Amino acid sequence: YPVVVYWGWSDNGWLAKEGYHDLGGSGIVHMLGGAAALVGAIAIGPRIGRFSTVDGKRVPNDINGHSMPLCVLGVFILWFGWYGFNPGSTGEFRNMKTAARVAVTTTMSACAGGLCTLITSVLHGHPPRVAPCLNGVLAGLVGITAACDVVEPYIAIVIGFVSGDVYYYSSALLVRLGVDDPLDASPVHFFAGAWGVISVGFFASEDIQGPDPAVENGIFYGGNGKLLGVQLAGVAAIGLWSLGLSVLMFGTLKYFKILRVSVEDEIAGLDRSHHGGSAYYGESEFQVHAVQQVPQPGTEEVKALMTGPVAEGKDRMAARGCELPGIAWA
Template sequence: MLFASIFMVLLFPTFAFAADATVPELTSAINSLWVMVAAILVIFMQAGFALLEAGSTRMKNAGHVAGKTVLTFGICALAFWAIGFGFAFGDGNNFFGTTGFFVDGTVEQATKSFSSLAFSDVGISLKFLFQTAFAGVSLAIAWGGFAERAKLSVYFIFGLLFTVLIYPIVAHWVWGGGWLADIGMQDFAGSTVVHLQGATAALVATILLKPRIGKFNKDGSANLIPGHNQVLTVLGVIILWICWFGFNAGSTLSVMGEGFFGYIALTTNLATAAGAVAALVVSWIYFGKADIPAMLNGVLAALVAITAACAFVEPWAAVVIGAVSGILTFFTSQWFEKLGLDDPIYAFSVHGIAGIWGTLSTGLFATKELAAKVAIGQAGLFYGGGWHQLFVQAKGVFGAFAFVAVLSFIILGIIRVTMGLRVTEEEEIIGLDLSEHGTYGYPEQMKKANNSAI
């Protein structure tokens, strides 16, 4: 009821001028309102990530983990406005855009600089806001590999460079008229562009930062470092599930016509439900107990996987994609830990492996009718399209992963040898809340714990 009331308030100006508006003006106004709502939902995903990451880490780092979410989104928004959006969507060449920097919201700049976005009648200011939210999500994913041991200063530098030099380049390849767009890569809302990019940066950070103190024993066996608040983690995942409808369905940039955004919401929800159930069941079989964190990772993995495929596949295929992603994420997270990787939020399993699977899945399940409707690529292998689309998807995955991995290694490698990536051992033991910010996220609880230790 509350959401309906808010939506009606937002819609009131549209009704007010509808009597005097032409059909194109009214259509544009309604589409603009939809993109604004979708952008708000995607930005609110930052709240979901803050709760998810804070709940999945230890109490002594909770304030730091949640607070840096606000900081890094601010850095991302400014950097994307100044340079990133132009590189991603500005007219240029097959590798990056060369126009549209310092977005001013004018029709003149939109006409001269952003032909890749001309398919939508929504104004450039809203298109920019919507895409800024996407860039912020990719950066938030990357931070999973930094959790509980990276210096706060690293978030400033890498956040800026990721938003300017890494994320927008791959976004241009796929969505801005670049070389992957030319060959028909299908990534409707960003399994590769958003999630694989962030996950790849997280993987590089995980390798360079090395495991948290106490994570592994001398024989290589892993110790469980549980998050401090599973309820926060659950709430974060529920928020992300809801906000993902803005992420996927909002990528239509329109609610007009046949209401295709509703179909995308359908496939998104079915995949997510399948991922949750499949991951919980497989964890129950594997551990002998139903593991809640595994189920939550299954939800997120399914959301990630269906993000590329939501506009291209039938409902039954969405269920398969979601279920497979939940199972893949569960087993790969176990495997990476056995390899000695300490990924506190399972960023690469959830967003990387699932992002790869989701991107490749369109090469299997994309239907001819839906591919034609979206006007991107061809039908998948199981719908008479042969191997072509699967090969295109694989090229996109490999190209994006290699580009992000190399640049992330270079940037983080330079940071490591110049100013350092990781806090000192003493600071890590104390916790980043106190060592980086001078106060705890849970001051009363930590005070009690310290007094008990004394």
Template sequence: MEDIIFSLNSVWLMLAAILVIFMQGGFILLEAGSTRMKNAGHIAGKTIFTFGIASIMFWAVGYGFIFGDNGNFFIGLTDFFYSGYEIEGMSYSTAAFFMFQLAFAGISLTIAFGGFAERGKLSAYVVFAVLFSALIYPVVAHWIWGGGWLAEHGKQDFAGSTVVHLTGAMAAFAATILLKPRMGKFNKNGSANNIFGHNQVFTALGVLVLWIGWFGFNAGSTFVVDDGFFGFVALNTNVAAGAGAVSALIISWIVLGKSDIPTMLNGALAGLVAITASCAFVETWAAVIIGIVAGVLVFYSMKLVEKLKIDDPIFALSVHGAAGVWGTLSTGLFATPELATVGLPGLFYGGGITQLGVQVMGVAVSGVYAFAVSFVILYVMKKVMGGLRVTEEEEIIGLDVSEHGSYGYPEAFIAREEQKISS
């Protein structure tokens, strides 16, 4: 029976890893659809090769920094260049666990690159992918999931609202500051122009792919199937996503007079991001509330970011940053005594402000670390590499051609060029 349970748990963990890796496909559709046609091929391609970089770096040092023995409150110090060995006494395959954790590291990096969209050099992607995968994500993950100092304080983050989403968002924030806005985004008087994505259907399909992949993200974080608890986590995940989509659509309808589709899509993602920390710690009615708040929050966060003249094409700061903060704090409010296997019950369940205080501390320290280290790395890269951003001419013609020498949509652009020549 133990062998059967081991096999079932290992298959579940590997399936969850595959679902999370497939979320990269969702990000390709989401990011390409949310940006202009002239950059679509670049966005799709960089997602694949940066996941390749993340895979190599996680194998070499990332896994060891997070889960290695002989570590300390800051970082792990063993298990580098992971060989695929199995640990006796585990209820699932260690190699499957490695693949699952690798998938999470890749998602955080993809979120970070939202801040580079439509203006970052290919070389900047390569260098930052290496350094983020080695020095930023593993440190925060060790603090919370690897037995680091936040874990010792009982920080609750079941599947990564802080570890994955806030870390990636803060890196994206540093990138948007140093890269500065895209050409034409803001006028001299400070007003913003809408730079519409080229394919809203791609964006919607990307959100659906991410929604499905999130069941691997959250429910897979149970690691086991023998108690059936993964079904409850999946339930909470789904209702939070639905609530986020509905509340974002309604608030946009009320404020703008029209039901804005991009806002609704971002509301679904915000609900997913928010419930990621608390999906195993809260009751289902609380998951609905968490999703509703996330949907409203993402709408106003998007407006605030633009008002501050920050150009965030993929809305990483709002969807993954603001919603990630809310989701992490929500466990300090709604975690129940029965479900809080980590830390203490939330404020609304008689736990006082202790757990909420731990959550606030975790968000603040993790966010500051991710932003500060990302900013320093990117600033040094900017000085050493002669800039992080493509030239104005390259930005105008698009990164498909300027960085890769080919069009993502060759028929459309070649036909346009032929028309210019003939006229």
């Protein structure tokens, strides 16, 4: 992280010298973390029950959380925090005009991202769902973070809408590839963050920056394309750096077999297996029920799920006093 910060935010950084613009860190903060999330998800592998095989094809199964209200609350807390994250990054403590505009563009993009994801999900035949909409809001926030001080509010709506679709389709792509990212952290932060950095090269406007603009016009405002080239170079450099180091770190952890917990611990839940209790009454039973219901009990897929490494951990779990109600191991 400090290396990438130096590249983009230090006056002596090579990206900064070339004119790279990323006010709040769509690339410097979010792409970096999203890259680690992506490599980590690939290295760890899918959770038990996340995918099943039907007629030789991999089929994804939803593993839902226990409390959607807490998910909504968490997103609104993050959203509220973004008003310190983006407007606070302007440093405009005496003249609040820029900070106020940043607050507006941040709001517009977040709303557009959530709305776009909801619409796209419905157009693909799903009922209106809260969870994708929440991640769409976050994608809109991530996407506008680079350009929030150099674009008009109506452009923030465009950036937010595209961010919502970038999240939706990158998430679908990872599922199709068999990558289990439980929080969709990489679609929200890595992919939407990359789009946010690139959007500066399209939509930056000198007119709204005052008499001494920090960033030249994007190509849709008469720019010559230099800014877009610099932004693309930033995406490439940050992506290669963060992905490369993440592969090194997670690869080392996986080589020494310290990256993933045992099968029995995963099924019992880490609260119970590692900390001697449960965060919520019936938590482990809920987790087992979720695994048991994917697919429906009595099918060949369930029988296959209860063999192999899961079955091998059965006796060890029983020896440790972990009850698994409702599962027929035979």
